[in-house]
Amino acid sequence: METIRISMLQSSVDCCRRAASGQFQKLIGDDAGYALTQERTGVYTAMGTGAHAGVQNMLIHKILHGSLNNVQENIDMAIWEYDKSLQETPDVLYDNITGNQDIGRLQIEQFVKHYQNDVAPFLKFPENADPAKHIERHIVLQLKGYKVSGHIDVTPTRSICDTKTGKALRACHTQLGGYANLAVSDGDEKPEQLIVHHLPRVSVGKPYPGTTTLSYPVDFCMNEAWYIINQLIRDVENFKASGNPACFQANPNSMLCNEKYCRAYGTKFCEYH
Numbered sequence: 248m249e250t251i252r253i254s255m256l257q258s259s260v261d262c263c264r265r266a267a268s269g270q271f272q273k274l275i276g277d278d279a280g281y282a283l284t285q286e287r288t289g290v291y292t293a294m295g296t297g298a299h300a301g302v303q304n305m306l307i308h309k310i311l312h313g314s315l316n317n318v319q320e321n322i323d324m325a326i327w328e329y330d331k332s333l334q335e336t337p338d339v340l341y342d343n344i345t346g347n348q349d350i351g352r353l354q355i356e357q358f359v360k361h362y363q364n365d366v367a368p369f370l371k372f373p374e375n376a377d378p379a380k381h382i383e384r385h386i387v388l389q390l391k392g393y394k395v396s397g398h399i400d401v402t403p404t405r406s407i408c409d410t411k412t413g414k415a416l417r418a419c420h421t422q423l424g425g426y427a428n429l430a431v432s433d434g435d436e437k438p439e440q441l442i443v444h445h446l447p448r449v450s451v452g453k454p455y456p457g458t459t460t461l462s463y464p465v466d467f468c469m470n471e472a473w474y475i476i477n478q479l480i481r482d483v484e485n486f487k488a489s490g491n492p493a494c495f496q497a498n499p500n501s502m503l504c505n506e507k508y509c510r511a512y513g514t515k516f517c518e519y520h
């Protein structure tokens with residue numbers, strides 16, 4: 248059974264073929280016989296994993312004890328997860344903002360400190376909340392023979408919040424809308440707010456700009472996401488029947504259309520380059 252991940256919706260809007268080659272590797276590679284290139288992982292992926300672990304630790308403490316713990320505990324947790332994630336990644340791509348593992352540690356420390364200062368004090372959870380239902384909540388929806396799955400970072404009262412740590416923030420409407428659809432399928436009322444907290448990854452030594460909080464229109468996002476999920480299912484069904492890469496619409500003008508970010512680049516699965 249194929250899985251549609253909510254985190255792939257944003258990239259599906261950008262280039263659906265790239266998103267498909269990242270997510271449906273068995274279908275495209277093993278079953279249809281297209282040779283995709285090796286996946287390469289940027290350091291930002293491990294940094295995101297680390298930052299999320301620190302925030303998770305912080306907010307679970309807040310739910311269980313009604314107050315925030317010492318920030319150093321959350322930084323330690325974040326860096327431990329970051330180091331572990333790097334150890335498990337064979338070929339990490341560093342870049343001009345995070346040139347090595349140590350710089351990444353400093354930047355993660357910045358993320359966690361700012362989240363604890365700028366965001367965590369203002370999040371509200373119901374009394375006697377179950378942390379598993381509000382922090383890093385995993386939901387799987389069965390839809391038309393497919394799994395639709397997602398991890399919602401934080402589900403405060405009547406809201407859904409996502410934490411981003413990329414250098415720049417891309418449009419997150421479909422991802423937030425996808426999470427809202429999953430939460431409703433899991434028994435929640437429709438959320439009143441869809442929020443992104445963006446802690447940008449910036450060079451060490453530059454002044455940190457702080458956290459940006461953005462609110463997204465709920466009905467619009469849910470509608471967009473629902474359409475794209477169903478479109479992806481139709482695309483996969485068409486590809487299973489035909490084996491034709493054109494079932495997944497390509498966008499060779501995408502900013503991420505290059506060998507670093509796309510496993511289809513320069514392959515028979517996408518011959519634009």
Ligand code: SF4
Binds near residue numbers: 262263264498511519
């Ligand atoms: S090579 Fe470019 S157009 Fe083709 S799938 Fe990758 S990103 Fe899309």
